[in-house]
Amino acid sequence: MVNSVTASYVVSDFILLATGALLIAAGVIWEKELSTEPTTESVARFLLLKNAPLMAVIANGALIIAAFLISLPSFALPTSRGWLKAHGWLVMVCALFTLVLGLSEWLQTLTTRANLETIWGQQNNVTQSILQQKFDCCGYMNSTSPMYVRDSVCTSDLVAASKEGCVSAFSSYSERWLGLLFTAAFGVVGMDAVVMLCAGMLIKYRKEQLRYRLIDQKWGVGNI
Numbered sequence: 001m002v003n004s005v006t007a008s009y010v011v012s013d014f015i016l017l018a019t020g021a022l023l024i025a026a027g028v029i030w031e032k033e034l035s036t037e038p039t040t041e042s043v044a045r046f047l048l049l050k051n052a053p054l055m056a057v058i059a060n061g062a063l064i065i066a067a068f069l070i071s072l073p074s075f076a077l078p079t080s081r082g083w084l085k086a087h088g089w090l091v092m093v094c095a096l097f098t099l100v101l102g103l104s105e106w107l108q109t110l111t112t113r114a115n116l117e118t119i120w121g122q123q124n125n126v127t128q129s130i131l132q133q134k135f136d137c138c139g140y141m142n143s144t145s146p147m148y149v150r151d152s153v154c155t156s157d158l159v160a161a162s163k164e165g166c167v168s169a170f171s172s173y174s175e176r177w178l179g180l181l182f183t184a185a186f187g188v189v190g191m192d193a194v195v196m197l198c199a200g201m202l203i204k205y206r207k208e209q210l211r212y213r214l215i216d217q218k219w220g221v222g223n224i
Contacts, residue, residue, distance in 0.1 A: 005205045009198040013071050016091070016195045019188050020064030027058035043130045044173050047119055052181075056101060064094050064188075071199075079210065081203050088199040095192035102185030109178050112171050117141075120166070125149045135169035 030049050038046035067090040074083040120140045129151040138148035143160035154160040
């Protein structure tokens with residue numbers, strides 16, 4: 001019969017595996033999205049993803065799966081503590097890796113407008129026009145700073161002047177998107193902490209079981 005300590009560790013470990021798989025899946029899907037032309041629906045996310053560390057996200061997911069694989073021998077060896085310790089240390093590395101990724105996304109939210117102004121200036125007229133259509137705006141700060149792109153939304157100087165610049169709408173979207181990313185990253189870090197805690201409890205449990213077994217053997221009672 002599986003005790004509660006072992007059961008908690010097994011459940012948390014498989015949840016950890018799921019987070020690693022999700023990170024890899026998200027990274028691969030987003031990389032694939034970057035290989036296509038942006039649309040009105042995807043253009044803002046497309047530009048943010050171009051500046052996101054997607055390969056690091058995939059590598060982080062692969063490292064988490066590697067940590068899970070290291071834990072497998074501990075299931076087959078119910079008295080072993082070495083594999084559990086190795087697993088715990090690797091999970092700690094995963095947590096630090098994910099924490100760095102999460103903090104990097106959080107730091108970007110502190111300079112969102114400045115970063116987006118640079119991104120806006122790097123785009124051609126076609127991409128700027130798609131952004132204007134998505135957010136129903138003209139130009140970045142306003143219709144003349146920088147100069148708007150004439151399209152179906154900004155049809156003339158008069159119409160463009162009557163609309164707001166894209167900075168507010170684009171910034172709000174970016175802050176929500178980046179907020180989602182670093183919140184998810186910190187959630188993964190929290191899961192890593194739970195796994196480390198469960199691994200530590202299981203190590204302690206197995207150490208106590210070994211001590212009781214040795215005491216019983218010493219007194220000739222036999223194994224528990």
